[in-house]
Amino acid sequence: MRQHVNPLSKYFQEIDSIPKIDQIFKNSALPTHLDIGCASGEFLFQLAENNKNWNYLGVEIREKLIIKAKNKLKEKNIDNLYFIFGNADNLLKNWIVQYPDKILESASINFPDPWFKKKHHKRRIIQTDFLNRLSLIMSNKSLLFLKSDVEELYQYMNSVISNSLIFEKVKNKNLNYLETFNPSKIKTEREKYAISKQLTIYETIYKKIIMFN
Template sequence: MTDSTEQHGEQAENTTYMRKIRSFVLREGRLTKGQQHALDTYWPDYGLQYQSSALQLADVFGRSSAVVLEIGFGMGKSLVQMAKEAPEKDFIGIEVHRPGVGACLSDAVAQQVKNLRVFEHDAVEVLEDTIADNSLDTVQLFFPDPWHKKRHHKRRIVQPEFVQLLRRKLKPGGVFHMATDWENYAEHMLEVMQAAEGFSNLSADNTYVERPEHRPLTKFEQRGQRLGHGVWDLMYKKDN
């Protein structure tokens, strides 16, 4: 084997290793009867399956409108609220934790929200394969796992490669909106985004923005505010 072949093999091995690094740990948890019922009953109307070819979102929703995609919606309360308060837009949520998916479906049906669909799958794979390029108006990433230990920072989802994947999926002028309650992660996000090609910071001072009204204030966030914890929002627009 030549040196160049050995080098190429090492690079391929490293790339494969990096792609196996997940930004989440799958903590399945126990489904409540209500969550299981929601999955069994409402998935045909609200669920989207990962596929290796791009979905036509206008066909999914039966109309052409602005599309907001949220990565890691947790139990889905804020996502359902946003969809309910913006019926002119269509919302897609991606979550790997099954109890959260069930809770989100149950809440959407209870509030008669029709402009929402959800994936139960790895967000990176969905974005790479199932979401068409230049199809999203907004991508939201609220309170992702901060992986606060330094040796785990490589697991943070906001990394240069991921940001450029989002850039492909966003329409020109589309917005990537992040929020975190970990200052170190906020600084990491800011550093990655400031160096990212093709994005402009929507902050007046090129740092963080005030929480926009369309992002609901969660109970978790309200509790944090009472305890004096900070929350940092970052919003970046894809350049034309």
């Protein structure tokens, strides 16, 4: 397993500057999905190639992985995918100041780093402030997809998300548009590994609650 990157270290506070959405995508009117901790973007490449009616953004704190993703993107003719290097929390902080629009219809956090020790829990990506910031750029009723193969982390994230009162669990997973667009159907790199090791995969889909418009 790779050494995790401490998102709170000074070294990891730098992020790419964020262009306006209409400078990123050929058709900025399409709904946008953000994948947080996208690694080298394999999950997003599959989504972007299969769903031309969505735009996809990936943010990743490990520079080598995002360079790999950006190089692969240059070789391909894909105009609905964009990668941003940096700490997702800093990306959101900058984003809400620069572009206070609710540009996301959906977001995913797949297999985030677990940070097992209690004293390291503050390094976990899902924190109340992080969810508040994320919700500010998510439109009404937009979806948040969460997956993990670490039960303790999954319970922790569910409890932070439920306590935030910003999102509620989607009980009926047969939502109309999930049939045409469902990122949870695509296996991420960590998910393929977890399946190969027969690990249990925990997943929940959340919907942003309407009162936080």
